[in-house]
């Protein structure tokens with residue numbers, strides 16, 4: 001059995017990790033890290049775990065944890081993982097970081113967009129950007145740090161990747177309009193996330209400044225061999241618990257039919273368990289992926305404007321966070337990639 005520790009187990013992404021790992025046949029959770037609930041029973045914090053998890057919450061002592069587990073998930077705010085990790089820890093244990101600390105390869109870009117000093121820039125190069133469908137070959141038993149991609153970025157990149165990679169669209173014309181449920185903002189109390197502030201309303205935020213913009217640019221830039229790609233990314237907060245919906249627009253770079261574009265998606269995703277390219281004219285909906293590790297993708301060619309509209313939906317806490325992290329763990333330890341993740345979406 002692989003022994004697992006979770007730092008940030010009491011957050012939304014951490015709780016989702018616990019839920020998924022309980023259903024994984026090859027792992028045992030031995031450390032539930034917290035900042036506010038140390039020594040309290042985990043199931044008192046999350047009653048969905050009543051009679052399922054008896055353990056009490058521990059602290060975030062990564063050095064001690066490294067002696068007790070094989071892999072540590074950090075489901076913590078930006079900057080925490082980078083401030084804890086060191087050579088000795090990495091010699092003992094693998095790290096799957098759900099925050100953005102090791103996602104961007106350029107530390108200056110990280111510090112500018114996150115307004116944080118990076119405490120471990122020496123590990124950025126070796127960290128693998130764990131978007132499994134694209135970087136699967138880079139994840140193996142020697143990998144020490146996984147930079148687990150987040151919800152908006154996973155949806156945006158997977159939705160657009162075949163179009164960019166196959167030169168179907170002009171990448172300089174990409175506009176991504178994204179919507180997120182409020183669990184994307186985490187469990188911490190914030191006025192902006194109170195029921196009356198969110199319910200029956202929708203709003204754009206981080207317009208022109210959202211920190212996921214450079215991450216999507218970097219990853220789609222790799223797909224088209226560019227390091228200067230710029231695009232527009234506008235997130236919106238919507239009154240639902242879970243889910244990300246991306247609607248992306250771009251100019252077509254060549255004459256293509258529906259079949260051409262479908263063939264491009266099939267080229268990359270036909271054998272992917274977690275990516276479902278929907279039938280013609282079917283648009284992805286967040287409710288059809290909820291609770292699962294699936295990403296649903298659809299597209300429509302718009303000949304009047306010579307554009308394509310590509311759409312993607314996933315569950316921010318699963319494929320957008322904990323599910324993807326478990327998928328990465330499976331690759332790290334040589335398990336079936338979908339072990340613990342063969343979960344049908346829930347509905348309603």
Ligand SMILES: NC(=O)C1=CN([C@@H]2O[C@H](COP(=O)(O)OP(=O)(O)OC[C@H]3O[C@@H](n4cnc5c(N)ncnc54)[C@H](OP(=O)(O)O)[C@@H]3O)[C@@H](O)[C@H]2O)C=CC1
Pocket residue numbers: 007008009010011012013014033034035036037060074075076077078080098099100149150151183184185186187188316317320321
């Ligand atoms: N929510 C989402 O949809 C997604 C989240 N992520 C990423 O996952 C990470 C966690 O997000 P999320 O679960 O939403 O956040 P939450 O605010 O819900 O949870 C944060 C967790 O981190 C712990 N924590 C906070 N500060 C510290 C600290 N200084 N030391 C130790 N532990 C600390 C909290 O502990 P306690 O509760 O005990 O105070 C809690 O367990 C973030 O990096 C986020 O970007 C990625 C993709 C999607």
Ligand SMILES: CC(=O)N[C@@H](CCC(=O)OP(=O)(O)O)C(=O)O
Pocket residue numbers: 098099100149150151152153180181182183184185186212235237
């Ligand atoms: C609704 C909401 O607030 N969403 C968060 C993003 C989700 C997240 O946790 O960010 P990562 O994907 O980078 O880990 C935000 O916009 O900051």
